[in-house]
Amino acid sequence: MSDLTKLTLSINRGTAAAGKQYAERAGRSLSSIVGDYLDALTAATNPAPLSVDVASLMGIGSGPADEHDWKAYREARQ
Template identity: 35%
Template sequence: MNTKLTLTVEKSVIERAKAYAKHTGRSLSEIIENYLDMVTKEDPTTELSPKLKKIVGVVNLPHDFDEKKVLRAELGKKHL
C-alpha cells in the first residue's frame, strides 16, 4: 500500500533530483523509495563473503568514526 509523504527539501536539491530522475527515466518517488528502502535494510543474518573475510581488519579507522554517517553522505552524493 502506498502512502503519501510530505518532505521539506532545499529547492536546488529538488531541481537536481528531478533532473536526475528524468535523465534516468525514473520518478522522483521511485528514487526516494528505493533510497529509503536501501538505508533502512539491515540483515544481520547476511554472511560475509570469503573475499571480504580476508580483508576484514586491514583498515584501522579512528575510534570516533561514524560509518553510518559517512555512508549516508556518500550515498547522498552518488544519488543526487
C-alpha cells in the same frame, strides 16, 4: 493495489530541482528514487539476521591479529 502513502518533504529548492532532472534522465519518478534510497538506507542499518548455519561458522577461522592487515596475512600464508 499497491501499498503507497503520500508524504510531504521539505528540502532545498535546488536539491529538489536537481533530483527531478536526475529522475527524468533516469526515466524514473523522483518518488521511486527516494523510496529506493530509503529502502537501501534502512536495509544497511537493519541487516537481515544470519541463518543459524552461517552464524554457527562465526569465529571458527583464524585471521590476522590486525583485522586491517589482510594483504600481509595472505602473503605470509603463501
